[in-house]
Amino acid sequence: MPATLEATSEFLAYHGVHAARCVSEFLSYHVLGTVLFDPLHALAHVLPRKALLSRWHNYHHKFQGPSLKVLGQFEAENVKYHLVPEWLTALVPAAAVAAAASPLSRVQLTAIAYLVVRSLIFLVAGLFKKGRDSNHVELQRLQVDKAWLLVGPHYHALHHVFPGQYLASFVKVLDYVLGTAAPPHAGRRFVVTGAGGALGGAFAATLKGAGATMSTLKYGQDYARAGGDLEEFAYLESDAALDKTLGECDVLLLCHGVRSGDMAESVRGNCHSQLALIERYLRCHEAARKPSNVMYPEVHPCPYTAGLLA
Numbered sequence: 001m002p003a004t005l006e007a008t009s010e011f012l013a014y015h016g017v018h019a020a021r022c023v024s025e026f027l028s029y030h031v032l033g034t035v036l037f038d039p040l041h042a043l044a045h046v047l048p049r050k051a052l053l054s055r056w057h058n059y060h061h062k063f064q065g066p067s068l069k070v071l072g073q074f075e076a077e078n079v080k081y082h083l084v085p086e087w088l089t090a091l092v093p094a095a096a097v098a099a100a101a102s103p104l105s106r107v108q109l110t111a112i113a114y115l116v117v118r119s120l121i122f123l124v125a126g127l128f129k130k131g132r133d134s135n136h137v138e139l140q141r142l143q144v145d146k147a148w149l150l151v152g153p154h155y156h157a158l159h160h161v162f163p164g165q166y167l168a169s170f171v172k173v174l175d176y177v178l179g180t181a182a183p184p185h186a187g188r189r190f191v192v193t194g195a196g197g198a199l200g201g202a203f204a205a206t207l208k209g210a211g212a213t214m215s216t217l218k219y220g221q222d223y224a225r226a227g228g229d230l231e232e233f234a235y236l237e238s239d240a241a242l243d244k245t246l247g248e249c250d251v252l253l254l255c256h257g258v259r260s261g262d263m264a265e266s267v268r269g270n271c272h273s274q275l276a277l278i279e280r281y282l283r284c285h286e287a288a289r290k291p292s293n294v295m296y297p298e299v300h301p302c303p304y305t306a307g308l309l310a
Contacts, residue, residue: 025111032093034170037086042174045164056081064136066161068289075130083131086169087123091116144291148172158183161290183250186211191249193217193277194256199297203253215245219256219273247284251293252277 044057063078064070094112101108126133135156145155151168159166165180175181190207194200195216208214217223223242246252254277257270278294285292 021107022110022114025107026114029093029097029111029115030090031171033090036092037089038168038170038174040089041169042167042178042180045167056085061160061163063131064160066163068138068157068160070132070136070138072130078131079127083123083126087119087126090119140289142290184210187213188251189213189215189249190251190253191215191217191245192253192255193219193223193274194254197255197257200253200255203255207253215249217242217245217277223273223277242280243284246277246281249281250290251295252281253295254278255297 040053041057044053047054049055049058059074059077059080060082062071063074063082094115097108098104098112104112135151135153137153139154139157142157142161143154145152145158147155149171151170151172155166155172156169162183165183166175167178167180168175172181185207190204190212192200192204192207192214193216195204195214196218204214204216223239254274256273274296278296281294282292
């Protein structure tokens with residue numbers, strides 16, 4: 001290998017390893033900043049409202065409340081009591097390393113410098129936008145956040161709809177640990193089918209004990225008739241009472257099943273009626289701002305509902 005080519009290879013290898021170490025160091029600071037911020041955020045929601053941390057964070061929720069409308073009159077307070085403290089918290093791990101390690105290595109200096117510059121850019125951008133970053137926009141309709149680890153705008157928007165839930169800021173680990181990666185049951189409106197059965201009854205009792213509002217629907221009485229196949233459930237479209245019940249609920253919980261020696265009747269009760277209810281529920285919530293929620297334990301599996309809920 002020519003000397004020049006060998007020197008070039010060594011140069012690239014050395015700086016490649018150096019760059020990788022810098023990126024790894026930076027990511028560790030960034031993740032540690034998140035690990036520090038998220039528990040403080042959770043603490044702000046459980047402390048008494050008069051506590052300093054809670055009062056500061058409350059300005060952020062006044063800035064964007066459950067309606068997701070951003071209120072300009074709280075812009076200054078949001079920047080002062082939320083944006084700047086969040087920025088400072090992100091720098092704590094790097095500051096701790098700088099204070100503890102003496103002297104700092106080139107890798108540490110590079111990573112800390114990058115973190116500070118990046119944080120300053122985000123702070124200046126936040127100040128310029130008056131707190132209206134990608135996580136704080138007036139979304140017209142919330143979508144289901146399917147990412148299992150990273151927090152996106154729709155996931156964080158759910159925190160403003162359900163304060164005290166969806167607490168994570170970058171990765172969802174804290175919400176998985178605390179069980180806050182879902183809306184609270186208290187105050188939510190559930191419609192349960194099969195509430196007279198063992199499974200539906202257990203669900204209904206548990207949800208009622210958690211403070212949820214319950215409505216029940218009974219197969220053969222509230223949403224089905226004898227005979228016919230899937231197409232004959234289209235009458236649900238003109239059932240005003242059923243529309244009202246489904247339209248006002250937050251969650252549809254399907255637990256019903258028909259035990260019959262007649263295979264056709266079992267298919268209608270265990271499959272077609274569930275599919276018809278799901279489709280009707282989704283139509284009633286087409287204009288809803290929050291994601292539609294259907295809970296289907298699949299006590300009596302139906303190939304059609306599996307495709308609809310995918």
